[in-house]
């Protein structure tokens with residue numbers, strides 16, 4: 001499948017998403033929105049590390065015990081070279097970089113200057129940005145002539161007005177320490193908003209949308225005329241919606257209680273809020289929505305509670321974000337849960353009935369397949385749609401566009 005109306009890579013672009021112990025990668029060629037080569041190296045540096053990849057229909061897996069990130073990247077480039085026949089056919093590498101702070105409101109070409117700016121932002125995302133930077137530096141040393149581009153999770157949200165991005169803390173926390181709401185999942189929100197405008201034939205210069213990206217991480221964004229005006233994630237991806245293992249919004253005093261009354265260390269609190277909470281913490285069963293829906297159908301009361309909380313908090317956030325819109329044209333679901341789970345969409349739209357949303361149940365069941373993703377009734381005050389995200393392709397397209405310009 002190709003997106004003829006969107007700016008698309010004309011040659012080969014390698015997209016890299018490098019984490020603290022994993023490297024995910026995808027190679028996009030010409031205008032194809034599907035990666036020709038796609039893979040992931042997991043548990044890097046450990047005894048049970050491995051890399052697995054898919055080339056067309058062919059799947060392969062290799063043990064990479066104790067291999068370092070540089071060796072993993074070398075393996076990835078070997079695969080790219082084998083597939084393309086010649087590495088000079090690789091136009092550029094696009095990196096998913098989690099945090100661009102206030103410096104970056106768009107993707108940037110990696111230069112010494114931009115690399116220095118990026119390094120200065122590591123304290124804002126200490127678990128993610130250093131890993132992104134490491135991959136950029138290794139590839140820069142190995143292939144100095146190859147263009148590299150950083151595409152930021154935060155950049156799309158730099159258009160939020162100050163009233164939306166500030167916390168009501170004394171100003172010094174923002175001015176001296178950069179404590180503000182940044183928002184994340186920007187690549188997905190931007191891509192899905194663009195697709196929605198095309199598919200629902202909205203006016204590109206006059207529309208208001210709410211995009212709900214519901215995967216393991218979840219966030220919702222109010223988009224006005226192609227720009228983010230508010231979003232549910234904040235200083236970190238922990239704020240906002242209830243997620244697979246993340247708590248989302250909490251009374252901040254709970255953290256003090258955990259520390260002072262329960263004697264928990266900062267590390268233990270962080271682990272609890274990021275890894276043990278959300279759907280997993282409430283259900284005591286799974287962080288995976290599919291498993292929870294099955295457990296709920298079998299009468300598991302905690303799975304039921306986890307789903308009820310997830311949906312209620314999602315609808316409450318969507319209703320809250322509606323205040324950022326001058327007009328509410330469409331609510332759009334995306335991400336693994338948003339694209340695949342008809343029951344979650346139905347429950348969420350039911351909870352939003354006061355806003356005049358009316359679901360077409362049949363279309364919802366087939367994810368709007370027959371109607372460009374549309375799953376609402378003609379009489380619905382706000383249209384409701386399912387639009388698949390393709391963050392990696394969007395990173396490739398943005399990388400290609402920047403390199404060409």
Ligand code: ADP
Nearest residue numbers: 214215216217287288289290335336337340341
């Ligand atoms: P990530 O944020 O890691 O990219 P995904 O976007 O793939 O994650 O979303 C993962 C979530 O999507 C999981 O909770 C999974 O259960 C859910 N999901 C995938 N398919 C379905 C489905 N058919 N029904 C319900 N949930 C689904």
